[in-house]
Amino acid sequence: MNVRRRTLAVFTAGLVLSLSACGGGGAGSTDGGSSAPADPADITVGVAMPTQTSERWIADGNAVKAGLEKAGYKVDLQYANDDIPTQQQQIDQMITKGDDLLILAAIDGTALAGQLDAAKAAGVKVISYDRLIRDSANVDFYVSFDNYKVGVQQGTSLLTGLGLLNADGSKGTATGPFNVELFAGSLDDNNAGFFWNGAFDTIKPFIDSGQIVVKSGQTKIDEAATLRWQQEVAQKRMEDLLTSAYSDGSKVDGVLSPYDGISRGIITALQNAGYGTGGQKMPIITGQDAEIASVKLINDGVQYATIFKDTRKLAEQAITASEAYLDGKEPEANDTTTYDNGVKVVPSFLLQSDIVYKDNITSLLVDTGYYTQAEVDAGQAS
Incomplete structure (x- = not known):
């Protein structure tokens, strides 16, 4: 059960x-x-x-x-x-x-x-x-999560993964510059703007300082949007970004993703391009919704983080x-x-929501009964 x-x-x-x-x-x-x-x-x-x-x-x-x-x-x-x-x-x-x-x-x-x-x-x-x-x-009424804060958490997890911030929010030891690409959700979903604004407000100071470089130049939500939050749309855009902005041999260090399905599309595109094999490490990739397939990817060190909205x-x-x-x-x-x-x-x-990293999967998701450890290991709900 x-x-x-x-x-x-x-x-x-x-x-x-x-x-x-x-x-x-x-x-x-x-x-x-x-x-x-x-x-x-x-x-x-x-x-x-x-x-x-x-x-x-x-x-x-x-x-x-x-x-x-x-x-x-x-x-x-x-x-x-x-x-x-x-x-x-x-x-x-x-x-x-x-x-x-x-x-x-x-x-x-x-x-x-x-x-x-x-x-x-x-x-x-x-x-x-x-x-x-x-x-x-x-x-008449709206029930949701603090969606701007969700975006802040996504931006924070990206910065933490890159080493620009420590887990406690203090300044990290990394200096960059890091190549980062930005993805947004579907523009017909009101939440997409809150996620984007929270995340972008969080990382913009690092873009301004030159510690983060968006090589594609696509820093507007309409440029980064993913229709219907679809995985295959995100995969195609990531493939296009790799072709257009990284053909010079430079590497992607991080990807801001607003949702786990989008993250998996991004990961597929990166893996097809050789990331994660042959000494090419996978970029820091964020997410949202703590979907079980992505929780396994985090546990396996492929995806870096997700946001858990219970x-x-x-x-x-x-x-x-x-x-x-x-x-x-x-x-x-x-x-x-x-x-x-x-x-x-x-x-x-x-x-309120929580950032899920590899080291707190057990406390946030398993100990609370959201998933079993067997489900996390398998990447599939039973």
């Missing part, structure tokens, strides 16, 4: 107790609603996830569904396989069928305004899950916010200033 499913069973059992309690922490409201809550068995929550091609979205969908069902709700979980019209149709159907609340992880954060208008007209609250939905006043905690906050709305209350936000979607600042609950 997958250890995350075992952990989820414990997590959801505890969550049911917390949801039935009065008050409490997290995203739950502590103000007293006057209306009696409906029977959970009579309530359906629509959950729209972007794709099943990424293990993290499968884990998110399963965690949200299991937690809501343990709390007694019916769940309408849909995956759209990264196809925008499919996701629009799925959400339209959720509203038409009478789903009472929506939890939406958008493929394209700008493509759901019509669906949110329909939800508002039907009196259905909308929780934007991890990816902020833009250009609509009808986003989806169990994210699912818990989405469920807690849902419970508040379904009880006629307002969820508790811990950020009411950062996430402007172009129409309004969306009240948000932000979680």
